[in-house]
Amino acid sequence: MSTINNPSLAFHTRATGQMNALRRSAEQLQGQLATGERIGRSSDDPVAAARLRSLGRADRLAAVDAANASRAASDLTLAGDALEGIGADLIRVRELALWAANGAVSPEGRAVIGQEIGELRTAILARANARDTFGNALFAGQASAAAYVTAADGTTTYAGTAQAGELSLGEGQSVGRGVTGPQFLSTANGGTTTDVLAFLRNLSTALQTPSGDSAAAADAASSAIGILDDALDTLNRTQTIIGARLAWIETVQDRQVTTTEARAEQSADAGGVDFAATVARLQQTLTALDASQTGFARLSSLSLFDAI
C-alpha cells in the first residue's frame, strides 16, 4: 500500500535546514552592517567588484597626480619669484645705463657705475642658477647641474638643455615644468640674438675702461638702453607664461577634486551598504527565525505516544 505520510526524520531535516538558512542570512546581514561593505569576495557581485577595482586604481593614481600638480605649482611659483627679482635688477641696470649715458658724468663716475652693473650682473646670475625645494636647478631645463657655468675668464655659458619637458597631471593633461635660462635671458633685437649676461659683462667692462674716450662710453651706454628694454619685454613675457601655467594648474586641481568626489560617490553606490534597508531586512529575518523556531518547538512536542 503506498501512502503519503510525514516521516519524522524528513520533518526534522527540512525544519532544521530552513532555520539554518534563515540564521545564515541573518548573520550575513549582520556582517554587512558591521563592516559597511556589501561585497565580501568578488564572486558576491562580479560587476560591482570590477567597478570597485577600477575606481580604487583611479583613486590611487589620482592621488599621485594631485601631488605632482602641487609640486609643479610650487616650482613655477619659485621660478616666478626669481624672475621678479631679475626684473628689479634689470630696471636698476637701465637706470644706471641712463645715468652713464649722460655726457656730464666723469670717467670715475662711469667706472663706479660700471662696477655696480657688474655687481647686479652677479646677482642676476645667482638668481638664474636658483634651485627648487629638492635641489634641482630651476632654469636648466632637463639637466640637473647649475644652469649657467662661469669659465675661468669670466664668461658664462648655458649648461642646460633646450627644453624643460612636461609633467603629466593625469587624464591626458600635462604642464610645462619650467622655463629654461635662454628663454628669458636672451633677447632678439633686430634679428640678432643677444645673451643678456654677456651683454651686461661687456657693458660693465666698457664703462670701467679708464680711457679718456668718454664719448664712446656714453654711446655704449645709450645703445644699451634699447637692448635692456627688449630684455625687460622678454622677461615680462616669460612671467606671463608662468602666470598662465599656474592658473592652468589651479583649474586642473579643481577638476581633480571634483572627480575624486564623484569617484567616492560611485564607490559608495557600488560596494557600500544601505544601512536603513539592511537593518530593516535584518529585523524581518530575525522575526521569521523566531517564528519558525517557536513553530518547530510546538509541532515537535505533539506526539501520539503521549496519548497511549
Place this chain on the structure above:
Amino acid sequence: MSGSLLTIGRSGALAARAALELTGQNIANAGNAGYARRTLGLAEVAAAGGIGLTGSTVLSGVRASGVERTEVHFLRSEARRSGSDLARAQAEIGGLLAAEAAIEQSGLYPAITGFEASLARLGSDPLNGALRADALEQARTLTQGFGSAAQSLDTAMDAVRADAVSGIAEVNRIATELARTNLGLARVQDGSTGKAALLDQRDALLASLAEQAGIAAEFDAVGRATLRLGGAGGPVLVAGADAASMTVAEAPGGMLQYAVGGTAVQLGSGSLAGQAQALQQISGAAEQLDDLAALLIARGNAAQTTGITPAGNAGALLFDGDNARNIAVALGDGADFATAPAGSGVNSRDTDNLDVLRAALANDGPAAAADRLLFTLSSAISGRGVTRDVLLTLSDTAQAALQSQTGIDLDAEAANLLRFQQAFQANGKVMQAAVEIFDTMLRIG
C-alpha cells in the same frame, strides 16, 4: 493442519505479536536515514479438504508471509541522480572559490596599481633617490604577489587532487562492499528480516557511491545490483560478486582521466566529475597568471632597454624570469631605472622613457589583464552558484519525495501499535472462548 478455534486464535495472536515487534522495530529506526519502512505481510491459511465430495475447506487462521520492505525504485534512482549532480556542482564551485581566493588575497591587482603609482611619483622628480628606491620596492612587492598567487593556486590544485584520490579510494571500498552485499542477497531467504536489512544496506551503499560518481544500476530478481559508472553505457564496476577497481591518471593541462579496470570512463556527475572540472579551471587560471607575468616582464624590459640611467649607461633588464613562479626584479638599485631616453646627457631629468614605460603598463597592460582574470573567475563562480542552488532544491525535493514513501511516521506507527495490541487482545479472547468450549465439551462426557 487441523482447523480448530484454538489454533486459529493462536495463529492470530502470533501474527499480531510479530506485527507488534515489527512496529517496534520501525519506531526504533525512526531516526535511521537508510531504513525503509517494514510491514508484515499476512496470508490466510486455508487448506483444501480431504478426498471427499463436499469440498469443504479447513480454516487454520493466518500466517506471516514475510517482512515487506517498501521499495520505490524510481524515487530512489531520482534521489541518487540529483544527489550526484549536486555533488558535482559543489566540488566544482569549491575548486573555483579556492582559485579566486588565491588571486584576490595575494593582493596582485593593488600591487600592480602601487607599482604604477610609484612610477607616476617618480615622474615628478626623476633623480630623487628616495622615489627611485620606492619604485624598486613596489616592483619587488609585485613579484612577491605573483609568487604567492602561484603558490596558492598550486596548493588549491593539490587539495583537489587529494580529494579526487580519496574519492577513488571511497568508490573502490564501496564497490567491494556492494559485491559482498550481492553475495549475501543471493543466499538469504526471501521475505526474511535479513533480506530487508541487506536491501537497506545495498541502497545506502548505492546512495553514497552516487555522490562520488554518477552511476546506473540494474537489479535482478533477488535484488542484486549490477553497477555501471558514468551512465547506462559505461563500464561495469560491480556485477554479482565481482568488483572492478577504479583508477585516476593526470594528463598535462590538469585533466583528470578516470578508468575502471583499464577502460576509460567519462563521468558526467558526482564529486569526482566536479573535481576534474575544478582542476581544469584552476589550471586555466594558473596559465592565465603565467601569461600575465610574462606580459609584465616583456613590457617592463622593453621599456628599460630603450632608455639610459642617470649615470649614462644603457638600461638593464627590469625583470628576470618568464612566469609567475620565477618572476623577480633584476635591478639591484633604484639608480638603475632608465628614465631618460637614449641620447640625453648624464643626470638628465628627461622623463620620456619613463612615460614610455608608464604608457606600456597602462594601455591594455598587466592591470587590465589582472582585472579580466579576476572578473572571469568571479562571474564563473557567480553563475555556477546559481546552478548549484537550483540543483540543491532539486536534490532536496527528490530526497523529500523518497522519504515520504519510505520513511517512518511516528503518528502512523503509534496508531499501528494500538491496532495490533487490539488484534492481540481479540485473538486472546478467541483462544479463551475456544478453551471454554473445550472444557464444556469435556465436562459433558
